[in-house]
Amino acid sequence: MKFAPLALCAVLAACASSPDTLVRVAAPPLSERISIGHASLLVRTVSLPTYAASEEIHRQGADGALTSSPTLRWADEPERAITLELSRALAELTRARVAPDPWPFGSDPGAEIDVRIEDLLAGSDGALLLSGQYFVSSESGRERSGIFRLTVPLAPEAGAGDIAKARGEAVQQLARQIARTAL
Numbered sequence: 438m439k440f441a442p443l444a445l446c447a448v449l450a451a452c453a454s455s456p457d458t459l460v461r462v463a464a465p466p467l468s469e470r471i472s473i474g475h476a477s478l479l480v481r482t483v484s485l486p487t488y489a490a491s492e493e494i495h496r497q498g499a500d501g502a503l504t505s506s507p508t509l510r511w512a513d514e515p516e517r518a519i520t521l522e523l524s525r526a527l528a529e530l531t532r533a534r535v536a537p538d539p540w541p542f543g544s545d546p547g548a549e550i551d552v553r554i555e556d557l558l559a560g561s562d563g564a565l566l567l568s569g570q571y572f573v574s575s576e577s578g579r580e581r582s583g584i585f586r587l588t589v590p591l592a593p594e595a596g597a598g599d600i601a602k603a604r605g606e607a608v609q610q611l612a613r614q615i616a617r618t619a620l
């Protein structure tokens with residue numbers, strides 16, 4: 438019975454620690470349509486900066502430092518989730534056959550999209566920032582690239598759910614920009 442007090446302490450400590458809160462991004466469906474010159478699109482795995490690829494949700498403080506809570510996490514791996522969000526948004530906007538890498542179909546895609554995100558953070562300025570570059574290459578040899586800097590307003594007291602909603606909206610804005618300017 439020497440270990441009973443230690444076991445009780447371990448159980449109490451486990452009960453006192455807060456469980457992880459998983460935050461899911463659920464962007465609303467897109468009803469608009471954008472005509473493009475390709476029947477099919479491959480979206481390569483989106484490249485993220487280290488902090489944004491982390492499962493933890495980060496915020497930028499007034500001093501520019503990024504902070505996170507180890508118990509507040511994205512419900513899915515950010516690179517995978519954002520790649521899927523972008524693929525879905527492009528499919529809804531364009532009505533093209535769109536799939537993330539690896540390409541699951543027998544015939545080659547009409548165009549390939551490579552997105553490299555530089556910043557994806559909830560800033561102290563009251564906005565979520567999504568910035569970086571995209572590159573589009575096609576079977577026809579037509580190549581395009583573009584720079585994006587998209588912001589979605591956030592209230593100063595915005596919580597994780599608000600950040601998730603803003604991220605979904607920012608990815609949809611990116612899909613619109615790519616469809617309109619590069620496809």
